[in-house]
Amino acid sequence: MSTCGAEDHVFVCRCEEITKEEIAAAIADGATTVRGIKVRTEAGMGLCQGRGCRKIIQQMLSQSGARPAAEVLPSTTRTPVRTAKISEFINEEDD
Amino acid sequence: MADGVKITGIPTMEELKATPGLVSDQRFEKSAVAVIECVQEIPCNPCEKACPFGAIIVGSPITNLPVIDEDKCTGCGVCLAQCPGLAIFRVEKNYTDSTSMVEFPFEYLPLPQEGDTVPCGGRNGQYLTEGKVLKVKKTKQMDGTTLVSVEVPKQYFMDVRTICRKGGSK
Amino acid sequence: MRKVQAVIVGGGPAGLAASIEIAKAGGKVVVIDENGKPGGQLFKQIHKFFGSREHRAGVRGYDIGTQLLKETEDLGVEVLLDAPVYGLFRDPAGIMVSYMKDGREQAIIGEKVILATGAAENALVFPGSTLPGVMGAGCAQTMINVNRVLPGQKVIMVGSGNVGLIVSYQLIQAGAEVLALVEAAPSIGGYGVHAGKIRRAGTPIYVGHTIKRVLGKTQVEKVELVALDEKFQEIPGTEKMLEADTVCIAVGLTPLTELAWLAGCEFTFIPLLGGHIPIHNEDMETTVPGLYVAGDIAGAEEASTAMEEGRLSGIAAAEALQLYTAEEAKALKAEVWDRMNALRTGPFGQKRYDAKAQLLATAKGGK
Numbered sequence: 242m243s244t245c246g247a248e249d250h251v252f253v254c255r256c257e258e259i260t261k262e263e264i265a266a267a268i269a270d271g272a273t274t275v276r277g278i279k280v281r282t283e284a285g286m287g288l289c290q291g292r293g294c295r296k297i298i299q300q301m302l303s304q305s306g307a308r309p310a311a312e313v314l315p316s317t318t319r320t321p322v323r324t325a326k327i328s329e330f331i332n333e334e335d336d
Numbered sequence: 337m338a339d340g341v342k343i344t345g346i347p348t349m350e351e352l353k354a355t356p357g358l359v360s361d362q363r364f365e366k367s368a369v370a371v372i373e374c375v376q377e378i379p380c381n382p383c384e385k386a387c388p389f390g391a392i393i394v395g396s397p398i399t400n401l402p403v404i405d406e407d408k409c410t411g412c413g414v415c416l417a418q419c420p421g422l423a424i425f426r427v428e429k430n431y432t433d434s435t436s437m438v439e440f441p442f443e444y445l446p447l448p449q450e451g452d453t454v455p456c457g458g459r460n461g462q463y464l465t466e467g468k469v470l471k472v473k474k475t476k477q478m479d480g481t482t483l484v485s486v487e488v489p490k491q492y493f494m495d496v497r498t499i500c501r502k503g504g505s506k
Numbered sequence: 507m508r509k510v511q512a513v514i515v516g517g518g519p520a521g522l523a524a525s526i527e528i529a530k531a532g533g534k535v536v537v538i539d540e541n542g543k544p545g546g547q548l549f550k551q552i553h554k555f556f557g558s559r560e561h562r563a564g565v566r567g568y569d570i571g572t573q574l575l576k577e578t579e580d581l582g583v584e585v586l587l588d589a590p591v592y593g594l595f596r597d598p599a600g601i602m603v604s605y606m607k608d609g610r611e612q613a614i615i616g617e618k619v620i621l622a623t624g625a626a627e628n629a630l631v632f633p634g635s636t637l638p639g640v641m642g643a644g645c646a647q648t649m650i651n652v653n654r655v656l657p658g659q660k661v662i663m664v665g666s667g668n669v670g671l672i673v674s675y676q677l678i679q680a681g682a683e684v685l686a687l688v689e690a691a692p693s694i695g696g697y698g699v700h701a702g703k704i705r706r707a708g709t710p711i712y713v714g715h716t717i718k719r720v721l722g723k724t725q726v727e728k729v730e731l732v733a734l735d736e737k738f739q740e741i742p743g744t745e746k747m748l749e750a751d752t753v754c755i756a757v758g759l760t761p762l763t764e765l766a767w768l769a770g771c772e773f774t775f776i777p778l779l780g781g782h783i784p785i786h787n788e789d790m791e792t793t794v795p796g797l798y799v800a801g802d803i804a805g806a807e808e809a810s811t812a813m814e815e816g817r818l819s820g821i822a823a824a825e826a827l828q829l830y831t832a833e834e835a836k837a838l839k840a841e842v843w844d845r846m847n848a849l850r851t852g853p854f855g856q857k858r859y860d861a862k863a864q865l866l867a868t869a870k871g872g873k
Contacts, residue, residue: 252636261631293629296760296781311775314782315767320604321592322764323540329611342693345701345711376698377852380556382564398558399852418564420554421699444679444707461708479554479566498706501678 253301254294256287264301273307275299276316285316288324346459347375349494357424359406364493368411368428368437371494372402374421386418416441417478426485429493436493437470439485447472447482448499456488457500465492467499510534511827512820513603513616515591515765518546519809520801520816521622522574522583527820527838529581531829536614537583538605540590544578545571546624547644548809550651552679553672556697560845561810570809594619594769594797601769601796618796618823621766622816625759625780625802630664634720643673643756650680658752662729663687664717668696668808670756675703677754685748688715690734697854717753718745726751759806766803769794774868778861779805787869789822789839790815798823805865807858814846 251261259282267281275291278284278298285291285298295315303310341347352358357372372383372392381394383402391408392415394400413426416439426439438456448454448469456467467486474482488496512528514521517539528535537544551567562570578585586607593604600617627642634640639658643665649655661682663674666689674684684704692714694701701711718732718740733744759780763773766784772793773782783805790798800819801812818839825835850859 251631251633253631255636292626296628297631299781310777314773315763318764318767320768322768323590323592323606325590325592325606325611326609329606329609341698341701343713345694345698345705347698347702373702374699376854378556378697378699379558379849379852379855380563381558382554385559386564396848397851398848399855419699420556420564421697422703423699457706457708459702459706461706479564481554501707 253297254282254284254287254291256289256293257283257285259284259294261301264298265305268302268305268307273302274316275302275313278302279316290322290324291316341375344460347373351375355401356403357401359404359409363406364427364429368413368426369406369409370404370411370413370415371425371427372404372415372419373423373425374402374419377401378421380420382418382420383415383424386415388412388414413439413483416483417481422481425497426483427493429490431487431490434490435487436490437485437487438467438493438496439471439483440497441481442484442499443481444501447474448484454486455500456486456492456496457498458495459497461498461501463500464496465489467496507602507613507615509599509615509617510536511616511829512536512618512620512823513538513601513614514620514622515603516546516622516624516801516803517541517544517585517587518622518624518801518812519548519571519574520624520803520812520819521546521620522578523813523816524620524622524798524800524820524823525583525585526574526577526581527817528824528827528829529578529583531821531824531827533824533827533829535583536616537578537585538589538591538603538614539585539587542588544575544585544587548574550644550647551809552651552676555810557810557849558845561813561849567809570813574813591765594765596769601794618798618826620790620798620800620816620819620823621784621803622799622801622812622819623762623765623803625761625806627755628758628760630717630755630757632717632719634722634726637720637722637726638724639722639726639751640720640753640755643669643754646752646754647673647676650676656680656682657754658726658750659683660685660748660750661752661754662717662731662748662750663754663756665689665756665758666691666694666696666701666711666713667756667758668700669759670754671696671700671704673754673756674709675700675707678704678707678709682752684709685750686731687711688717688731689713690716690738692736716740720753726753729753759802761803761806763803766792766797766799769797771797771799774865776805776861776865778857779807779865783865785865785869788866789825790819791822791826793869796826805858805862811846811849811858814842814849818842818846 548571
């Protein structure tokens with residue numbers, strides 16, 4: 242049976258299709274923070290903004306010995322914290 | 337293989353006997369009685385409030401195990417449907433010379449009919465024996481938790497706790 | 507810009523309970539929720555709750571939700587729905603809460619703001635974890651109990667906390683077969699009585715096991731389980747293949763803390779409560795004055811404690827708004843603490859009690 246989830250395609254960030262191996266490679270490259278992973282791989286930059294993968298990436302970082310779990314913070318939170326359409330911010334009458 | 341409620345989800349007979357919710361062997365002989373199979377100290381006390389005879393005491397803190405007073409318990413079974421853990425049963429060991437009655441909460445559809453012969457199972461859901469459905473009780477106060485009582489061979493009075501879900505292959 | 511005494515973000519058990527307390531005290535309160543219906547996760551809880559009579563024990567979750575909603579209506583609490591909150595900004599008059607509503611960004615200032623945003627389910631990654639049919643247990647629970655759709659016929663549940671146990675039971679009630687519940691730890695995490703319900707229904711519980719991989723072309727077809735040693739390493743040769751069409755994941759919750767980070771709250775790390783938690787004091791107030799937290803955001807527990815924390819934050823906010831005197835508030839808060847402490851005792855509650863005590867101590871330490 243062909244598998245959609247073969248060993249080499251275990252997706253951590255499903256929005257941006259970033260695999261476990263790519264995260265591991267980013268850690269090997271020196272990433273010690275969620276942000277470090279993000280800038281190297283784009284994991285956590287998709288539609289869900291890391292809701293699904295953040296914790297797994299935090300765990301991978303702490304398990305790699307990069308930092309203790311308490312110090313692996315989520316990447317910087319910025320407004321808007323919910324997905325929003327650009328149109329929702331535009332006041333057409335102001336053009 | 338390790339045993340016990342933390343490993344299997346099923347309390348062993350030793351764990352049950354160590355709780356204050358199980359009455360004495362002599363009490364089982366007398367008449368119908370509640371069997372409280374609550375072996376972990378969880379924050380819960382609706383059984384205490386449910387009993388019209390004050391036969392179940394939890395007290396404070398509410399994590400205390402429920403203590404049954406076997407002389408006060410009339411075996412009315414009001415507590416069964418009030419237990420959120422579905423962990424209280426009603427047992428009449430000497431229903432007849434050769435059979436016992438076991439009543440248990442049942443939250444599945446379809447419900448059995450009175451008089452049906454049903455496959456009865458133990459705490460692990462495995463088939464033990466055929467049983468005859470005596471009563472199917474469903475009132476508003478029971479809030480969706482139906483009580484089913486079955487008549488089974490006496491040897492199973494401490495074992496039968498449900499109707500087998502999968503038809504109960506022998 | 508509109509200004510009210512209190513704005514509550516999240517209309518689940520904690521947020522609604524908080525709004526009730528503020529409204530009872532005579533405060534003007536607005537609850538903002540991103541969903542189409544208030545109640546959070548309460549309306550998919552079809553089981554009877556634990557606790558004491560004061561916690562409405564023995565009442566099914568959706569009935570508790572209905573009672574809460576009725577109270578909010580009777581008290582005139584304003585609830586904005588379909589309104590995701592996307593930002594918090596400090597304002598001289600309080601805290602500005604920005605949200606989307608009807609395709610427009612809008613904002614409201616609360617003199618006091620309570621975050622009751624809840625928590626999200628943790629994911630698990632394994633080969634095949636992105637196949638259709640793999641889902642959170644809470645997701646499956648929404649499908650069966652809210653939308654009345656059975657996600658599959660043959661289910662494997664991962665995780666033996668109360669969520670995994672309860673959702674397994676409800677899947678069986680909904681007509682599915684739960685082939686196995688697997689738990690990586692060497693013992694069952696949730697209540698034995700919940701485990702007992704699914705055992706009586708014939709579901710085996712495998713402690714010290716996990717999912718090795720899920721196979722399937724376009725959806726889940728087979729699930730391979732494997733035993734784990736005491737160091738959580740797979741034991742070769744113990745693999746077991748089951749034919750299933752659904753895998754539910756119930757491996758804990760993570761508090762939804764984005765807004766608290768945004769507001770500049772200080773955090774502490776408590777794995778038992780879900781990871782990084784906004785530091786808060788006994789009034790549920792964070793390190794940002796006037797900003798409170800309640801429910802799972804303040805440490806993932808369950809609905810009964812969430813409601814109590816909601817009440818606590820509501821009473822404290824009402825006191826800060828001078829709707830209650832210190833004396834009145836003290837008495838009301840003491841009642842809540844008594845009920846809450848009752849929920850945090852015993853072998854299951856004690857660890858949460860200790861974790862919360864540690865959290866409060868951090869707040870007092872006042873970094």
